[in-house]
Amino acid sequence: xxxxxxxxxxxxxxxxxxEVKTKAKVGLDQDLFASGxxxxxxxxxxxxxxxxxxxxxxVGSDLKLDNFRTVTTMAALVRRxxxxxAVTEGV
Amino acid sequence: xxxxxxxAMAAVSARVLDRAADWDLAGEIPPSLLRELGDMGLLCxxxxxxxxxxxxxxxxxxxxTAHAGSLCSSLRSVMTSQGMAAWTILRLGGLAQxxxxxxRLTGGELAAVGFSERDAGSDVATMSTLIxxxxxxxxxxxxxxxxxxxxxxxLLVVFGRFGDDAAAVVVPANAPGVRIERVRDPLGCRAAGHxxxxxxxxxxxxxxxxxxxxxxxxxxxxxxxxxxxxxxAWGCVGILRACLAAASAHAKTRQQFGKTLGEHQLxxxxxxxxxxxxxxxxxACEHASKCWDDGSSDVVMATVLAKHLSATxxxxxxxxxxxxxxxxxxxxxxxxxxxxxxxxxxxxxxGSNEICQLVxxxxxxxxx
Numbered sequence: 001x002x003x004x005x006x007x008x009x010x011x012x013x014x015x016x017x018x019e020v021k022t023k024a025k026v027g028l029d030q031d032l033f034a035s036g037x038x039x040x041x042x043x044x045x046x047x048x049x050x051x052x053x054x055x056x057x058x059v060g061s062d063l064k065l066d067n068f069r070t071v072t073t074m075a076a077l078v079r080r081x082x083x084x085x086a087v088t089e090g091v
Numbered sequence: 092x093x094x095x096x097x098x099a100m101a102a103v104s105a106r107v108l109d110r111a112a113d114w115d116l117a118g119e120i121p122p123s124l125l126r127e128l129g130d131m132g133l134l135c136x137x138x139x140x141x142x143x144x145x146x147x148x149x150x151x152x153x154x155x156t157a158h159a160g161s162l163c164s165s166l167r168s169v170m171t172s173q174g175m176a177a178w179t180i181l182r183l184g185g186l187a188q189x190x191x192x193x194x195r196l197t198g199g200e201l202a203a204v205g206f207s208e209r210d211a212g213s214d215v216a217t218m219s220t221l222i223x224x225x226x227x228x229x230x231x232x233x234x235x236x237x238x239x240x241x242x243x244x245x246l247l248v249v250f251g252r253f254g255d256d257a258a259a260v261v262v263p264a265n266a267p268g269v270r271i272e273r274v275r276d277p278l279g280c281r282a283a284g285h286x287x288x289x290x291x292x293x294x295x296x297x298x299x300x301x302x303x304x305x306x307x308x309x310x311x312x313x314x315x316x317x318x319x320x321x322x323x324a325w326g327c328v329g330i331l332r333a334c335l336a337a338a339s340a341h342a343k344t345r346q347q348f349g350k351t352l353g354e355h356q357l358x359x360x361x362x363x364x365x366x367x368x369x370x371x372x373x374x375a376c377e378h379a380s381k382c383w384d385d386g387s388s389d390v391v392m393a394t395v396l397a398k399h400l401s402a403t404x405x406x407x408x409x410x411x412x413x414x415x416x417x418x419x420x421x422x423x424x425x426x427x428x429x430x431x432x433x434x435x436x437x438x439x440x441x442g443s444n445e446i447c448q449l450v451x452x453x454x455x456x457x458x459x
Binding site: 021022023039040041042043044045046047048049051052059060061063064065 | 181182183184185256301302303304305306307309310311312313314317385386387388389390391392395450453454457458459
């Protein structure tokens with residue numbers, strides 16, 4: 001699987017997760033906070049979800065709301081954290 | 092029960108003994124005792140072994156927290172603060188900060204966490220403490236109120252504004268510009284070291300800024316509070332266990348009108364209520380801790396629900412226990428008298444009843 005396909009899969013899974021959790025259809029680049037769908041409590045749920053689903057740790061300066069604003073930004077965050085951990089683990 | 096948790100509980104019991112009443116009356120736990128428990132890793136038992144901690148799961152640490160809460164809610168409050176400080180450092184700190192700070196929190200140093208200000212309680216957006224970069228330094232200005240355990244702490248984890256975003260900074264309690272004033276005669280958890288903390292141009296190396304700062308204030312506070320809520324919830328289970336034990340023992344032996352109190356139906360109902368409260372709060376906490384340990388996103392709501400159920404049940408249960416013990420328990424220092432005052436504060440701290448209800452109602456609406 002290419003990195004691009006991988007990101008696509010993360011996006012699709014996230015759209016499904018959001019649909020289940022918010023009972024609303026969400027677009028890839030829809031601002032989840034501006035649309036009132038997501039509160040800071042829900043952002044915390046997203047943090048835990050992304051961590052357990054993709055085996056990444058979202059800590060330190062990555063705990064910015066901007067990282068969770070859209071499905072695209074979340075998928076990009078997951079991609080970057082996976083790339084970084086691949087580098088540190090020398091994979 | 093595994094040896095690790097049994098040993099941990101025994102270590103706490105061996106130090107508290109029957110001294111909780113005296114600590115309540117004096118408004119002070121001997122600091123050396125807190126440092127000793129801290130040095131055993133027992134005040135923040137979930138810190139991973141890689142950082143010098145006991146690496147307990149939330150479920151096991153929860154049972155330890157409940158045990159401490161059944162003996163002394165002031166000690167349990169100190170554990171909540173230490174655990175919340177460690178969790179904040181683990182989540183927000185860079186690797187170097189985790190490596191430096193966490194072993195100190197499992198090595199005998201004590202920590203407190205500061206959110207609330209005079210004009211910023213539940214509404215954290217109005218927080219006015221300022222953290223700013225100045226060259227290689229960071230400067231902190233502000234005033235925090237009711238910081239649990241700050242009266243004992245070596246390290247203060249302080250939340251504040253950081254430009255347009257937010258940050259958490261680790262402030263040594265002895266840094267120039269820090270003034271710590273104990274809250275006099277708090278209603279409950281009287282020996283938990285509650286203090287108001289003034290930060291007047293406190294200048295520190297920028298390395299004290301967790302994760303470099305610049306995070307979302309809401310997310311920072313929600314992150315830190317998630318640990319605090321879980322800890323308070325388990326602590327309230329402990330309060331209920333202590334109340335159930337005291338009320339049952341009294342009702343079993345105290346005779347009135349030729350029979351034990353427990354044989355009087357109106358008193359017996361109180362015991363049933365206490366048992367139901369203790370069991371239901373325990374189940375809610377076990378579920379929330381399981382979500383935490385499984386990495387389930389349901390943890391956020393499960394924790395708020397557990398905190399709310401446990402705190403309200405503890406406040407009601409403590410009142411019931413005082414009713415059953417009557418004059419035998421109506422004196423400061425007595426386990427049910429402490430529970431009565433301590434549990435009330437648990438309905439306020441780490442998300443008041445009303446804030447928890449708003450969060451849960453919002454969740455219900457989202458699911459509709």
